[in-house]
Amino acid sequence: MPAWSRNPRYIVLILVAVVTTLYLLGPFGEPDARPPPPPPRVASSIQDDDLPNRLARSDKIYEKLLLDRKELIKKFGPTPNDVALFPPNKNPWPAYTVWDFFPAAYNCPFEIQRLGALGDGGKWVCGITRVETKPDCIVYSFGINYESSFEAEILANTDNCQIWGYDFSVNSFGPEIPRSQAHRTHFRPYGLAGTDAHGPDDVHKMYTIESLMKMNGHTHIDILKVDIERYEFETLTALIKPYVASGKPLPFGQLQLEIHLWDFSFSQFLTWWEMLEEAGLRPFWTEPNLVYQNYNRGGSTDLAEYSFLNIKGDNIFIKDPKRRPPPEAEHNRHAPDPTP
Template sequence: MAVVWQRHPRYSLFIFAVLACTFYLLGPYRGRVPPMSSGRAMAAYDLPSRLARSEKIYNKLLVDRQGLIKKFGPTPKEIDLFPPNVNPWPAYTVWDFFPAAYNCPHEIARLGALGDGGKWVCGLSRVEHKPDCIVYSVGINYESSFEAEILSNTQGCQIWGYDFTVNSFGPQISPAQSSRTHFNAYGLAGTDHTSDDGHKMYTLETLMKMNGHTHIDILKIDIERWEFETLTALIKPYLASGKPLPFGQLQLEVHIWNMSFEEYLTWWEMLEAAGLRPFWTEPNLVYQNYNRGGSTDLAEYSFLNIKGANVFIKDPADHSNHRDD
């Protein structure tokens, strides 16, 4: 070192100055726990904290919705679903009152075909290795890309499908996957009955009893506006009893034909009261394209159930695979 100093005194002074400056700047951080590894910071990223933050964000939406109703109403009775003229401006549609404002605490993936047929799912990884994963799909119409992709990306998921307009799942499900599928030409309704044209209709509760199930991980419903009757009949007893709904998340196509804003708001608030939170939405633009000039009165919604102990809101050590009470 002495030799270097003697031969290159200016270079040695420069190196010394750089080292001194570096140690000075790093001084305040000696002994400090890195922010992301501290207990408080890590707690902010655990599942309960993420859910609590998402609920806080969603609660703000509820306040904002009331403000929007007051602006254009001032009560729900005066609001049109798709107003032809708006005063005050800017314009709105019914979907502006019901955005998917809840943040899924896991990865979000679109499963199935791009366009009509695909659905958005929150945290498929949570059931990837779940041995008793149960999926119900109501409304098939020979388009089973959604179901096929669930089967491809999980090891234990079994899928029960229902649709009285077809005879089986669609061709997207391979022969190798078919051993994990179960199909019946039944319809989903608010009561158990046989329709005028001879189709067997069952409530979700009855279908679950037939299959020996007490909980569904993923529930997909596309039943051409019968979702209002069906979900109302399903949810009201759970609201009355205080028990959580028997499924972890719901993929639903909403058909808002021949409704008033007030009716739709009441129905939607029932979903919210039962613990359903929308984390994704998109309008059905295929339907809109073939009905040009009309309103966009079909929309896809994906909901997370934040009540109970389903696999999407509780870590494995905390939740029961079959019970949410």
């Protein structure tokens, strides 16, 4: 006689095993329509005590880069007016492009993380963990174009960051912003420019960064993203020059910027770039816009993404908000001489 017929307990065990197997292997009810959870946050392994030393080492590395740039200008110039952005042939050799003069030579003292989509849309950020729980975290994003994966991942990686987005060519953020986080976003159909101006019938409103900050009651921006199709030169010049003249630190911690070198000369770009450096901006990441180059095959790679750290002032990416670094750690941390 089979064991299961002699003892009813065997029947119960077999039924439990069958039901459990079917439950684990077979779908029950409607599939879960909820979006997948965001990726786990990246923890920073950098100790605040070591932050001044890391920045000091990065300063030395960047100072060498400035000397190397001067030598490269002499080699292919000998003056900035003689240097071509993109040499049209193999003379001079070895070949170069304008981007070789401006590498991202500054080391971010924290983790570097790409936030947003791979390809067009994402940006590289230094130390997002520094604002993970910051109660007054402020992010400005100029240039939305209905693609908001960057902004969505900032929301996913922080608890309190509020994002202000601006773009007069669209009516809202992109679909990547989840409804559960929409209360932390603020969109206006405004453009960014060097002066405040309104178009006909009060459309295409243009504002400076400082005007928008005053409008919103902000004195500091933690992360500033700018992708405005070449207007970055006019806009950032208007913002930065007064700060350079006064010696005051810029009102933001880091800058994610796409640069468009349309109708520019090397000497013009060098002068503008040196203004950024004098204001305390240091590039820690760069990549050419290969999507644009692919659409314009045979043309120059005259678009590039850069991420800058602001090494002046007391922003959260260079100073511990709880403890001030010793005075000797700040010794000789001055703006380098930009003259080639």
